[in-house]
Every structure is written in structure tokens, then in C-alpha cells.
Amino acid sequence: MLGRDISETLQQQVHNAVVNGTPLKIEGGNSKVFLGRETHGEILDVSAHCGIVEHDPRELVLTARSGTPLKEIEAALAEAGQMLAFEPPHFGDNATLGGTIACGLSGPRRPFCGSARDFVLGCKLLNGKGEILRFGGQVIKNVAGYDVSRLMVGAYGTLGVLLEISLKVLPRPAASHTLIQECTQAEAISKMSRLLSQPVPVDAACYHAGYCYVRLSGSEQAVKHAHEHLGGEVIEKSEPFWHALREHHLPFLGSANPLYRVMVKPAVPPLEIVGEWLLDWGGAQRWLVSDEPIAVIRERVATVGGHVTQFRGSEHKGEIFQPLAAPLLVIHQRLKASFDPHGIFNRGRIYANL
Amino acid sequence: MPVSKDGLPCNRDAHEDLIRKLRGLLPPEAVLTDKEDLRPFECDGLSVYRRLPLVVVLPETTAQVQAIMRLCHALHVPVVARGAGTGLSGGALPLSDGVLLSLAKFKRILHIDPENAMATLQPGVRNLAISDAAAAYGLYYAPDPSSQIACTIGGNVAENSGGVHCLKYGLTVHNILMLKVVTMEGELLTIGAETLDSPGYDLLALMAGSEGMLAVIVEVTVKLLVKPERAQVLLAAFDDVYKAGEAVGAIIAAGIIPAGLEMMDKVAIHASEDYAHAGYPRDAEAILLCELDGTNAEVSEHIMKVREILHQGGATEVRTAANEAERQLFWKGRKSAFPAVGRISPDYYCMDGTIPRRQLPHVLRQISLWSEEYGLPVANVFHAGDGNLHPLILFDANKDGELARTEEFGQRILQLCVEVGGSITGEHGVGMEKINQMCIQFKAPELIQFHAVKAAFDPAGLLNPGKAVPTLQRCAEFGAMHVHHGQLPHAELERF
Numbered sequence: 069m070l071g072r073d074i075s076e077t078l079q080q081q082v083h084n085a086v087v088n089g090t091p092l093k094i095e096g097g098n099s100k101v102f103l104g105r106e107t108h109g110e111i112l113d114v115s116a117h118c119g120i121v122e123h124d125p126r127e128l129v130l131t132a133r134s135g136t137p138l139k140e141i142e143a144a145l146a147e148a149g150q151m152l153a154f155e156p157p158h159f160g161d162n163a164t165l166g167g168t169i170a171c172g173l174s175g176p177r178r179p180f181c182g183s184a185r186d187f188v189l190g191c192k193l194l195n196g197k198g199e200i201l202r203f204g205g206q207v208i209k210n211v212a213g214y215d216v217s218r219l220m221v222g223a224y225g226t227l228g229v230l231l232e233i234s235l236k237v238l239p240r241p242a243a244s245h246t247l248i249q250e251c252t253q254a255e256a257i258s259k260m261s262r263l264l265s266q267p268v269p270v271d272a273a274c275y276h277a278g279y280c281y282v283r284l285s286g287s288e289q290a291v292k293h294a295h296e297h298l299g300g301e302v303i304e305k306s307e308p309f310w311h312a313l314r315e316h317h318l319p320f321l322g323s324a325n326p327l328y329r330v331m332v333k334p335a336v337p338p339l340e341i342v343g344e345w346l347l348d349w350g351g352a353q354r355w356l357v358s359d360e361p362i363a364v365i366r367e368r369v370a371t372v373g374g375h376v377t378q379f380r381g382s383e384h385k386g387e388i389f390q391p392l393a394a395p396l397l398v399i400h401q402r403l404k405a406s407f408d409p410h411g412i413f414n415r416g417r418i419y420a421n422l
Numbered sequence: 423m424p425v426s427k428d429g430l431p432c433n434r435d436a437h438e439d440l441i442r443k444l445r446g447l448l449p450p451e452a453v454l455t456d457k458e459d460l461r462p463f464e465c466d467g468l469s470v471y472r473r474l475p476l477v478v479v480l481p482e483t484t485a486q487v488q489a490i491m492r493l494c495h496a497l498h499v500p501v502v503a504r505g506a507g508t509g510l511s512g513g514a515l516p517l518s519d520g521v522l523l524s525l526a527k528f529k530r531i532l533h534i535d536p537e538n539a540m541a542t543l544q545p546g547v548r549n550l551a552i553s554d555a556a557a558a559y560g561l562y563y564a565p566d567p568s569s570q571i572a573c574t575i576g577g578n579v580a581e582n583s584g585g586v587h588c589l590k591y592g593l594t595v596h597n598i599l600m601l602k603v604v605t606m607e608g609e610l611l612t613i614g615a616e617t618l619d620s621p622g623y624d625l626l627a628l629m630a631g632s633e634g635m636l637a638v639i640v641e642v643t644v645k646l647l648v649k650p651e652r653a654q655v656l657l658a659a660f661d662d663v664y665k666a667g668e669a670v671g672a673i674i675a676a677g678i679i680p681a682g683l684e685m686m687d688k689v690a691i692h693a694s695e696d697y698a699h700a701g702y703p704r705d706a707e708a709i710l711l712c713e714l715d716g717t718n719a720e721v722s723e724h725i726m727k728v729r730e731i732l733h734q735g736g737a738t739e740v741r742t743a744a745n746e747a748e749r750q751l752f753w754k755g756r757k758s759a760f761p762a763v764g765r766i767s768p769d770y771y772c773m774d775g776t777i778p779r780r781q782l783p784h785v786l787r788q789i790s791l792w793s794e795e796y797g798l799p800v801a802n803v804f805h806a807g808d809g810n811l812h813p814l815i816l817f818d819a820n821k822d823g824e825l826a827r828t829e830e831f832g833q834r835i836l837q838l839c840v841e842v843g844g845s846i847t848g849e850h851g852v853g854m855e856k857i858n859q860m861c862i863q864f865k866a867p868e869l870i871q872f873h874a875v876k877a878a879f880d881p882a883g884l885l886n887p888g889k890a891v892p893t894l895q896r897c898a899e900f901g902a903m904h905v906h907h908g909q910l911p912h913a914e915l916e917r918f
Binding site: 124125127128129149172178182183185186195202207209210211212213214215216218219222223227238239261264265267269286287288289290293294331332333334335352353374375377389390392395396405406407418 | 535536537538539540559560561581582584588589592593595596605609610611612613615616617618619620621622623624625627628630631632636648649650651671672674675677678679716717718719720722723724776777778779780805808809810843844845846847848849850851852856859860863864865867868871872874875876877878879881890891
């Protein structure tokens with residue numbers, strides 16, 4: 069398989085950074101630079117560290133270097149009738165596997181099939197001492213040592229440079245139908261919540277612009293029966309809709325206005341915050357475009373036990389991610405120091421003092 | 423206070439002081455010090471390791487747990503937390519200078535939320551009790567370790583327990599949302615959230631399978647799933663164990679993810695059949711049990727496909743359970759494999775390695791060669807779908823040197839698992855049992871990183887010390903021993 073292993077070069081750059089006390093800014097395809105806080109430093113370019121290392125469809129496992137383009141991985145999987153079941157958003161043509169895992173983002177299928185971190189089986193990591201370490205592996209069950217590979221998911225590169233990642237992959241469903249029904253947001257929430265306690269093969273559910281969309285996937289028969297059971301109109305060629313939802317190509321998601329990601333329990337009734345809402349993940353992940361100050365949004369969301377990220381339209385400083393409770397922040401800082409004792413990787417990308 | 427060289431209180435005065443202070447925090451019946459009362463806590467499910475703790479405490483509130491932890495931290499006394507004690511790797515083995523913290527009184531189901539498909543539990547709730555309580559809503563908790571009737575959710579999180587349905591439904595880590603934990607310093611932390619993810623690092627993943635080394639779990643919120651409309655099981659017999667291994671890969675290659683895919687070899691089939699009378703074919707060299715679940719329509723479709731694959735793969739016989747009673751019977755044979763093997767041999771040693779599925783034929787062949795070499799029979803029981811092997815080495819501990827040979831044999835199996843790209847433990851954990859094998863699977867900088875992760879939660883190193891992650895010193899000694907036997911040169915392992 070094509071590709072290139074530049075781990076020694078990357079390792080050398082980390083060694084130099086340690087010696088010179090230079091902070092490093094890890095870069096892959098640069099597709100998710102809009103997300104999170106600004107970080108400064110010499111660029112550590114991982115994009116040339118690429119290539120699928122191993123993919124044996126029978127094992128349901130794929131291992132690739134972190135700079136491998138996500139689309140290359142998806143193409144290889146599609147050829148084998150497989151997929152990344154967490155349906156990762158790309159947010160750009162150059163998205164790499166490393167960036168996808170470091171940001172821990174998942175698409176519409178997430179509440180029904182699992183998140184990016186759920187599918188990570190192992191990784192090869194370059195830590196802040198310039199050591200190359202391996203954690204986890206290529207097997208589904210592995211409880212030797214702490215689950216460091218999954219800790220890397222959503223750490224935004226603050227703990228180390230992902231060099232290689234092994235993922236569990238799944239067969240693509242044989243059939244997929246999308247049902248659509250006009251309703252209010254409140255009706256959509258209770259409809260989607262009821263799906264959680266019915267034996268139907270749902271793998272995506274969202275509410276957008278007055279319509280509830282439910283995607284059924286599985287064997288031909290299963291999808292057909294579930295459709296009869298649930299009712300609703302089928303939309304032909306629904307793939308572009310789910311793609312647009314995942315990639316934030318639907319009208320207001322891609323706008324320049326501040327976009328907030330509001331995480332709540334799926335059955336929480338509509339939140340009274342002025343703005344435009346789109347509900348994904350069966351109601352568990354809600355997108356909000358609003359002019360309200362973030363502090364006000366956070367306060368309201370906290371009353372229902374949720375949390376808020378300013379996803380787009382931020383100035384890349386301040387509290388973009390929900391602040392942590394003080395004792396948890398202490399643990400985060402100690403963990404950061406344990407992987408990156410000189411504090412060289414992606415300083416301040418998630419929190420100012422991390 | 424006099425302190426021994428490893429920093430632990432070593433004299434009677436210090437012990438008495440600790441016990442007096444614990445009595446000040448807890449009701450009298452919640453502090454046990456009599457030898458007789460301590461006895462039930464001397465070991466977990468791996469009873470070859472036994473040790474009496476200094477004292478057992480049985481708190482019933484989170485505030486009490488915090489107070490105990492603060493006291494032990496201040497007095498520099500180590501603490502080992504314990505759930506139901508069904509663990510199979512000695513992870514809950516007490517320390518003779520330490521406190522054994524039992525969570526047995528934390529057994530309330532706090533809340534079942536069918537609308538959001540989640541349940542909040544105290545750590546001492548039994549695994550099966552969760553599904554029982556959720557059944558009223560058509561929901562259940564997916565991970566089902568074979569000890570599910572007795573094991574508790576706190577221990578399941580600590581061990582990241584699996585079960586026969588992992589391939590499709592994941593391990594404990596995939597099925598939990600939020601934890602409340604108490605650190606060694608007595609701090610109460612909320613890890614994860616009731617939402618599908620939480621801000622900051624994924625500490626939930628770190629806690630799952632941390633073997634009681636990072637914090638004490640005092641509350642668990644789990645995800646509940648809808649009970650599938652239908653579950654159906656197929657039994658296939660093979661005249662060759664390797665053909666059975668190939669068939670496992672063929673089912674998965676066909677795009678079908680069975681809910682469970684189990685394999686047993688001849689020794690295990692016979693033992694199980696004598697014990698459970700499940701109707702397994704005695705003339706088979708191996709059987710596969712393949713459970714398919716989902717909607718009615720999907721299960722019917724998949725059964726047809728899997729039957730075809732099994733026949734094509736050379737199965738001599740394929741049976742579909744005719745009804746729920748027969749399905750239960752097929753499973754009964756598999757689930758009673760361990761006790762069944764226990765009846766045919768004075769002792770057995772259960773291994774828990776994982777391998778990439780494609781290595782199954784190779785690893786089986788090697789195990790059978792070693793079985794002859796050591797003169798020790800092996801019964802093979804596998805979670806074949808996810809490559810998790812449970813070879814049971816049959817031996818007699820009363821025979822001179824047989825235990826030592828068994829351990830050596832077992833060690834070679836685990837080493838082989840690592841060599842072919844697998845792991846020394848799929849679901850039982852490292853605990854005390856596989857601490858030496860950690861030196862095979864991980865290099866020194868990786869072990870150092872693990873110790874540093876522990877220190878981030880427990881800087882004083884007082885929570886379950888000495889388990890799960892070996893010291894470099896220990897690995898050096900283990901390595902030296904192996905060089906002596908001439909069987910594990912492993913030049914890449916750094917020496918100290």
C-alpha cells in the first residue's frame with residue numbers, strides 16, 4: 069500500500085522542540101482549524117505521514133498512519149463493503165484520520181452505533197518526551213494497561229502526536245431508507261426519544277426546518293418492515309441530505325454566525341433560547357445559531373444538565389469548550405504533564421491553562 | 423509515626439490508631455478486624471492468591487467513602503476497593519497493611535430513565551439486576567460477563583468487563599455514560615456526563631478497566647438498549663477445529679455481525695455435554711454457536727445466510743434452535759463450560775488472551791503441540807467472534823511441579839498472543855495474575871507512561887498499589903528469569 073513513514077523526522081522535531089523549548093502546533097489537513105482555541109508554535113506537519121498500514125476486512129480492523137486522508141480510508145473501506153460506522157464529518161477535503169480522531173468528532177450515526185472513541189482500538193503515539201509508544205492494539209477486546217488510545221480521542225493533540233491508529237470498522241448496511249415527517253420540535257423530540265425504546269433498525273434521527281428525518285438501515289427486509297411499522301414518507305436519494313447535515317452544509321449551520329453545539333439528554337424538551345435550532349443525534353446533539361451571549365446559553369443549558377461548545381464563529385480564545393470543575397481541571401493538568409512534561413503540544417487548544 | 427521503607431505504617435500502634443479513627447467515621451458493624459470476619463475478603467475469584475487485609479470497611483454513603491479516603495491518605499495507608507469479588511485476576515487481593523474498602527452496601531438502583539434509555543446505579547448493583555429492572559421498559563444493559571448473576575457494575579467498570587455479546591454490543595466502556603468517583607485524596611469527581619460526551623479528556627475511557635488503581639467508583643450511569651425483537655442461535659459441528667476457525671472469519675466477511683459467536687473444541691464439548699446435556703454432538707472436533715439478533719425479518723434473513731456459509735465451510739451438521747427453550751439449552755452448555763471442565767480435572771487454569779481472528783488456526787495448532795509437549799490436556803473455549811481465547815489447561819496441583827509447568831505453558835500461550843498481534847488479557851484484567859506478562863506486552867517507556875497516568879489521579883500511590891502495571895524493577899527480574907530459561911530473549915525489552 070502507498071504511503072510514507074516519517075515518524076523519525078517527527079520524533080526529531082519533537083526532540084528539537086524539547087531542547088529549544090519551542091511549542092509545537094500539530095497540523096494535518098488543516099480542516100478543523102476553525103474549531104477550538106488558537107494555539108501558537110512551530111508547525112509539526114503530520115500530513116506526509118500517511119498510508120493505510122493494514123486492512124483485513126475479515127478482522128473488521130483498519131490501521132492507518134495519522135496523515136492518511138479520510139477520503140482515502142473511506143474509499144478503501146467502501147471497496148470492501150465496509151465503513152467507519154461513526155460517520156465522521158470531514159469539514160474539508162483534506163481531513164486526515166489523525167485530525168478526525170484528535171478532535172473526536174462523529175456524525176449522525178453516533179447515538180445508535182457509537183462514537184469515534186468507541187471504534188478506536190489502538191494507537192502509536194509520539195509523546196512530549198519524543199518517545200514512540202504503542203497502546204491498545206488491533207483486537208476488539210484488550211484490557212491490558214490503561215486505555216490510553218481512547219484518551220487521545222478528543223484531546224486535540226494536547227497529549228501527543230498520533231502516529232498510527234487502529235479502528236474497528238463495520239460492514240455497510242445492505243439497505244437504507246429515510247423517512248420524513250412534518251412536525252414541531254417538541255413532537256420530533258418525543259418521536260425520536262420513543263425510537264430509543266423500540267426494536268427498529270434506526271441509525272440516524274434529526275429535526276431540521278419543521279421536519280423529522282429518521283434513517284433506517286439494515287437488511288432489506290428489516291428496513292421494509294420497520295418502515296411499515298413507523299410510517300412516514302420515504303425520501304428518495306437521501307444520502308445528500310445526511311452528508312450535508314454531517315458536513316454542516318445545511319443552510320444555517322455553515323453560516324458565519326456563532327454556532328453552538330448544545331449537548332443534552334435526548335428527551336429534554338425544546339430549550340427556550342432564542343435562535344435557530346437543528347437537532348441531530350436523536351435530540352442529543354443540538355445545533356444553535358444565536359446572538360445570545362455564551363454565558364447565558366451555558367446557564368440555561370446547565371439547568372438541564374447539558375454542556376455547550378462554541379463550534380463556529382468564535383474568536384478562538386476564551387472559554388470555547390465548557391469549563392471544567394476545578395478538581396477535574398487539576399487531573400487534566402496532571403495528565404497533560406504526564407504525557408507532555410515540557411508543555412510543547414498544542415498549548416491552550418482546549419483550555420487556556422492546559 | 424514509624425513508617426516502613428515502602429512508606430507504609432508498620433507498627434501495631436499505627437494500626438490501632440487507624441482502626442480507632444475508622445471507628446470514629448463508621449458505625450461499629452462497618453469496621454471488621456476479627457480474622458474470621460476478614461476471611462471472606464482474603465481473595466477474589468482467583469483464589470490462588472490469598473491475603474488477609476488489616477481491616478475491612480463497609481461504608482454506605484459517598485461521604486463515608488470520602489472520609490475513609492481522606493483518613494487513609496493522611497495516614498499514608500493503602501486502600502483496595504472491592505465489589506462482589508468475582509474478578510479472575512486477583513485485582514481485589516487485599517494488602518496486609520491496608521484497608522479493604524467493600525462497596526457491598528452500595529446496592530441501590532437510583533434511577534431508571536426510559537425516555538433517555540439510561541440507568542443510574544450504585545456500584546454494588548449486580549449486573550443482571552440492571553437488566554431485570556430495565557425489562558419493564560423493554561430495555562436491558564448489554565455487557566453480560568458470565569458471572570453476571572453475582573458480579574457488580576462497579577467491578578464491571580473497573581475491569582471493563584465483556585461477555586458473549588461484545589462483538590456486537592461492545593464492552594463496559596461502550597455502555598457507560600457517567601461515573602462518580604472518589605480519589606485517594608477524598609475528592610468527589612464526576613467523570614463523563616448524562617450527555618453522549620463530556621468536555622475535556624475522555625477520562626471515562628481511562629476509568630474503564632483501570633482495575634481500581636485510579637479512583638473508587640461510587641455511582642455509575644449506564645446506557646440501556648432496546649431488547650431485540652428476536653434472538654436465534656445456530657449450532658454448527660465441524661470435524662476439524664481449523665475449519666470451524668475459518669468459518670468464523672467467513673461469517674464476518676459476509677457482512678454479518680452476530681450477537682455472539684462462540685467456539686468449543688472436543689474436550690470442552692464432552693465436558694459440557696456430560697454436565698449440561700445440551701445435546702452437543704459428541705463426535706464433533708469443534709462446534710460453533712452463532713447467535714443472531716435484531717428484528718424478526720433481519721434475523722430470518724441472516725439465519726439463511728449463515729447456514730449457507732457454515733455448510734460451505736464444511737460443517738457436518740447445522741442446527742437452528744427450534745424454540746427459546748432450545749436456544750437457552752444451547753447456551754447452557756457453553757455457559758457451564760468452566761464448571762464442567764472443573765469436574766473432569768482436579769484443577770484448571772483459565773487463560774484470557776486475545777488474537778486477531780485470522781491467527782486462530784495457527785494459535786490453536788501451537789496450543790495443541792504444547793499440550794502434548796507438557797503432557798497437560800487443554801479444553802478450548804473461545805469468544806471466537808472477537809478473538810478472545812479461554813484455553814483451560816487441565817492439571818493437578820497435588821502432583822509435584824504440575825502447577826509450575828501449567829504456569830509456564832500458560833505463559834507461552836500469552837506470549838504467543840502478543841507475538842501474533844493480540845493481548846495478554848481480553849476481559850479478565852491484569853491484577854496480580856498477569857503482572858509479569860505486562861512486561862512482554864509493553865516496553866519500559868509505555869509502562870512509565872502508565873505509572874504517570876496513575877500518578878495523575880493518585881500521586882501518593884496508595885490506591886491498589888502493586889497491581890495491573892509492573893514496576894520496571896519487576897520486569898527486569900522477570901526478564902532475567904526468562905533469559906535463564908532460555909525461552910524469552912526479547913531483546914527489545916529494555917533492562918535495568
